[in-house]
Amino acid sequence: MIIPFIMIILALISIVYFGLEKGIDLKGADIFTFEAEKHIDTSKLEIYLEKELKKDVEIRMLTMGGKTEIEVSTIRKLRRRGLARGQEPICDSLIQPEAVGPEYIQLINKTQEYMRAELGDSTWSIHDHITSQSLGNEAEFTRAKQFVAIKAVCMALLFVGGIIIFIFLEVETRKRIISFSCLTGMAIILYFSERISFTIYNFIHNNKFLSENFDLSRITRDKLQLFVFAFFLTLGLIIFVFFEAVISFAVVLAAISDLIVTLGIMAYLKISVSLATIAALLILLGYSVDSDILLTTRVYKMRSGRVVDRIFKAIPTALTMDFTSMVALLALLLFTTSVILQDIAIVLLIGICVDFVNTWIQNAGILKFYLERLKE
């Protein structure tokens, strides 16, 4: 019983201590990959680029099928929207065709210079690059993405709570429907959280509710939005307490601890939180609920024998489920070359291991405790 809670605390410490690294799509970055025919000393290239560009450059080598791909990336300083009046837009000339922002062009040009010097080939061109991305030209868009990612996870959690409470709440149907609609309603309100925080902000600052003046401090609004998230999540928790929904709460708790512990391990392993890994976390939510519901139906809905026996009977099914998922994910990890898919696979593999502990120790423990007290 104590292990999952230690895990959560360790995970929280890890998140605070190591910090979560944001993926390139959640922070600005210039990145491109090119194929190298000859062997290249990447550390030299890195030193050269860092000296020339005066900022951190990260270089990764990806080898597959005899080919070497080199990925060069730099973090981009987020640029706030709106240039000063009269200032020229970043790039709008016919003269400079590579118009993706000066930082990006500089990165490509410098790499090309180095490669030409190294290979001694004047025709070598970086335009053979395989992928190129330049993100985060606009700070607000990037920040909006981060927020929506948090929002999506919060909404998903509320939905999960609603469904679980509907299935497992040990009271009459009327109460179940009320609590279900409360939680789902909250998830829907959360969807409009930006509008709400905008209205509140407007009310505080301008003393009126309806204003179409959008030129407001985004940062203050973002902070307000976080409060709105927290407020509705707490309300959701209160519903569980109010309806004495211990069993449903155990399921939701297991799902939340899965997320937290997985994030903690990701922070420790320096796996970045990108849109891809957030997708993985949402799938993990599904997996987690799958195994938790399996446990709860076996233990709670089929009342025969001792509680512990029922728990142990459900374990082989769960183990098979976990193993099949892990085998599929291992195949994905080993046989694909895409960094995105590999990240998803790694996060899910970690998550499934964490989920096993959380379901069969934490959730089962709470269930056992509750059902045995219920009998007395």
Added chain:
Amino acid sequence: MKKLFEIIFSTRMCILGFCLFAAITSLILKGLYWGRDIEGGRQIKLSAVDPVEQTQFELNMEANKIIRKRLDFLGMADAKTNVRNYGIGCYYLEVSIPVNIPEGQVTNLTEMQGQLEAKIKDTVIFTEVVRVFTDPEKSGIGRRDDGIFEWHFAVEISPEAAERFKRVTLDLKPIQVGRETYLEEPLVLYIDKKNVSSLLISADMRGKAITIPRVTGGANTYEEAKNEMERMQAILDSGKLPMRIQIMENKQTTPRLGAAFKLNILFAGTFAILGVGAVVLLRYRNLKIMFAIIFTTLCEIILILGFASLIKWQLDLAALAGIIAVIGTGVDSQIIMTDLILVRKTKETEEEETMPTLVSRIKTAFLVIMAAALTTVLAMGTIIIHQELVDLRGFAITTAVGVLIGYFITRPAYVHIIETLA
């Protein structure tokens, strides 16, 4: 043999068969559509430079139309443009081009506002053109004696502009340049306040109302000249963007990756299914169950792919990840059901008492699966409704569709197979 007939001739199997047939037909007839990060291509997200202007939806829609026109003009009809929003009142334009195009070509098309001004001295002659000619008679590229490639095309301007041209040129003196006689001031074209083309006016045009002037320019190579000409034509033809625009995100992938990547995914998929089969075989020690699970999983994959090709959904990396996630949850629920149905076979009478009928066991199994399916679909729904997460939309749609297909089509069929086998 009798069992096989029993399995095949049932309502659930017929539904599955029908759906499979539809999916395979669609796959054969239409094929699959691959996304940018597999097939190669470019995606650009653009936003207005001035924040105040950005708040207006109509402006973005108008800009969308103009960029669309420019892309069509260059024969990129496959390109997709969308207006999306993030936050309140913030809109951005998303341009996806399926083929790989040189960086300058596209960025200039989309970034340039295209504000045109044609001036002689300081008098504005025209600011928009009625028509741009692209036929070989009125446009073309030629090579000059000094090796520079010269491009030219004709544009039609309004009668008022022609009248203005007549009035202004009357005051100009002719001068001798080489063998030709030109007027002393050239007609200068400015796009976005930058001099792009300076045209000498031949002396015999003086005082005439010309409605079809020629735009010319030069470049060092044929390719450059052609690109420049097409770009100018596209920009002049589409008119001016309602606001200044900048690039927020720019992503590009070459198509070279595609073939190798598809092979990789095929490998990964095959090994995943084989691995799942092996684990199932180890657990149940029953070949029939293993084949049933593999068959159902394959059906699920075909149905998802069929659906994707039916709605012309572009499969990108994230969508493939979604398919793999669906396989995972699909196999999970098949295992839950197998275990619950096979309970009958175990000798423990205790269980028999609590769960007397097969029907109630299947009901319980479906309850578990329904809860998991609903959770996944709703979680994916949260991704789909947020426009900021449009990069994950492929993932969310394949996962949600996969889960729904699993719940309504393949799983009932699987239950039927297992019931008959067990």
